Amino acid sequence: MAEQELTLEKTEKANDPNEVVIEIKNLKKSFGNKDVLKDINLDVHRGENVVVLGRSGQGKSVTIQCIVGMLVPDGGTLRVFGDDVVDLGEKELKELRMKIGFLFQSGALYDSMTVRENLEFPLTRVLKVTDQSELDQRVEEILTSVGLADAADKMPSDLSGGMRKRAGLARTLIIKPEIMLYDEPTTGLDPITSREISQLILEMQKKYKTTSVIITHDMECARITADRVVIMNEGEYIAEGTFEEMLKSDNELAKSFFKDIS
Numbered sequence: 001m002a003e004q005e006l007t008l009e010k011t012e013k014a015n016d017p018n019e020v021v022i023e024i025k026n027l028k029k030s031f032g033n034k035d036v037l038k039d040i041n042l043d044v045h046r047g048e049n050v051v052v053l054g055r056s057g058q059g060k061s062v063t064i065q066c067i068v069g070m071l072v073p074d075g076g077t078l079r080v081f082g083d084d085v086v087d088l089g090e091k092e093l094k095e096l097r098m099k100i101g102f103l104f105q106s107g108a109l110y111d112s113m114t115v116r117e118n119l120e121f122p123l124t125r126v127l128k129v130t131d132q133s134e135l136d137q138r139v140e141e142i143l144t145s146v147g148l149a150d151a152a153d154k155m156p157s158d159l160s161g162g163m164r165k166r167a168g169l170a171r172t173l174i175i176k177p178e179i180m181l182y183d184e185p186t187t188g189l190d191p192i193t194s195r196e197i198s199q200l201i202l203e204m205q206k207k208y209k210t211t212s213v214i215i216t217h218d219m220e221c222a223r224i225t226a227d228r229v230v231i232m233n234e235g236e237y238i239a240e241g242t243f244e245e246m247l248k249s250d251n252e253l254a255k256s257f258f259k260d261i262s
């Protein structure tokens with residue numbers, strides 16, 4: 001096949017909303033005699049934002065850690081971009097992780113580095129970018145995108161909680177991941193800042209066409225960001241639908257999450 005056709009095929013695939021990017025079937029994971037994931041089934045399509053709701057300790061973070069190969073499941077299959085994660089060798093796992101951005105609750109900035117240095121770090125270490133003008137241009141672009149254009153030379157300790165979250169998001173997005181995994185992105189923020197971060201997550205999905213899994217307890221975050229909501233309970237996904245569908249769900253647990261939403 002001609003090189004041009006191959007490129008076209010790749011581009012079409014990269015934009016195909018029907019492509020299943022993350023495919024989870026009958027996933028199981030136990031720690032000792034504690035069965036945390038009993039039977040998780042989920043398809044995440046390209047460009048989609050899936051919000052996972054569940055009470056504390058239900059295995060939401062464990063699911064995310066399985067997706068990036070940090071934990072090895074005990075059963076079931078877990079494919080990312082069509083590859084079975086369990087079968088990947090070290091090198092392939094490293095390549096996969098380069099396509100996945102992971103935003104932890106803490107935001108994960110290095111306190112001893114300026115914002116600019118924090119952002120340059122994944123570019124130089126992961127993508128091996130050495131050209132200073134490219135580094136400057138990419139740092140400026142991402143900081144502008146997250147609304148922190150003037151903060152490049154500040155230290156993390158000089159930033160508010162919301163700004164730190166934005167900088168953490170910028171640091172994750174700067175390598176242009178195809179998948180974003182958010183673990184409680186609005187925890188610890190006041191309601192107004194939480195809403196701003198949720199809106200930013202939505203904007204970044206549209207701008208960078210990322211596929212995202214968002215774990216949250218924040219219903220406003222779910223309302224703003226979710227194309228689809230799944231509810232997790234006792235190691236299984238028990239209900240799913242759009243935010244509006246879940247709002248009207250007869251499922252008792254869904255009702256308990258949505259009871260204060262008007």
Ligand SMILES: Nc1ncnc2c1ncn2[C@@H]1O[C@H](COP(=O)(O)OP(=O)(O)OP(=O)(O)O)[C@@H](O)[C@H]1O
Binds near residue numbers: 055056061
């Ligand atoms: N590496 C591990 N070793 C042993 N047990 C673990 C490990 N990781 C998670 N667990 C246990 O698995 C269960 C699910 O944890 P997980 O962090 O996935 O919950 P969660 O649904 O994300 O909760 P939260 O909303 O509080 O973050 C917990 O009981 C936890 O103690």
